[in-house]
Amino acid sequence: MPELPEVETVVRALRPAVVGARIESVLLRRKDLRFPFPKSFKKILEGQRIVSIDRRAKYILMTLSNDYIWVTHLGMTGMLAVRGIETKYATHDHAVIGLDHNIQMIYNDPRRFGYMDVMAKDELNTHKLFAHLGAEPLNKSFTADALMMFLARRSSPIKTTIMDQKIVVGVGNIYASESLHMAKIDPRRPAHSVTRTEAVNLVAAIKHTLKQAIKAGGSTIQNFATPDGGSGYFQHDFKVYDRAGLRCDCGKKHAVIEMVTQQGRSTYFCATCQR
């Protein structure tokens, strides 16, 4: 999936097209994605206007005129895009939301790890999906002190730890490697071994990496594209991700990027500049 920058890119691209639009039809081309669509999904959406579109963690939130929130998670391979009315669908076009002014919003997702839900507006912060989420990395509340509190009692690797959505949201497999590289921290180190100074650097690195990626319109890998059909460019800026065997730009002699597996996910780092 899209990590935080990709979801933010999707939200920003959709905003001008969907805010104020009226939902005229909901076509579900299968009954489930990762989970079944809620029974009342069609009934709650149809006839409503989309009041706003926002992001929380990696979730897309669309507030409707009936005070319900339509929640979409893109999973690993989900895409939410707008286009003109068409009757011909692509493989994996699972949901088609018809808007006024002859616009359709299409949800396409080959692996179907994504899902949609609806909830009352005032239920948002207590809802199962959101109650346990940690800090938004780009908010002021995400500080080294806040991070240190969690790191202290964790023995698992720092890379795994910053991907834990209970601690900080939005940092996925790519930006975890990239942020640790920028902060010069070895991803294999136990979380509790990270010093306060390093935590300060790490928090700054996470914020910087995510912001830069948003600026570049996210990363394009395999099937991720921005909703207008374009691509993000951040993948051209990867310093370590997917670069095993290549020289690290730290420029030190024999500094080569390595790949290791941590909890089933690939981690990329430079053992020379990351300690």
Added chain:
DNA sequence: CCTTGAACCTGCGGGC
């Protein structure tokens, strides 16, 4: 509580 591993699903690229 924390940690780890498996599960969900399809497609693609590399190696033989």
Added chain:
DNA sequence: TGCCCGCAGGTTCAAG
């Protein structure tokens, strides 16, 4: 050319 294997942006759940 074609097949098989491993791997891919995330999250959740169970078991230790």
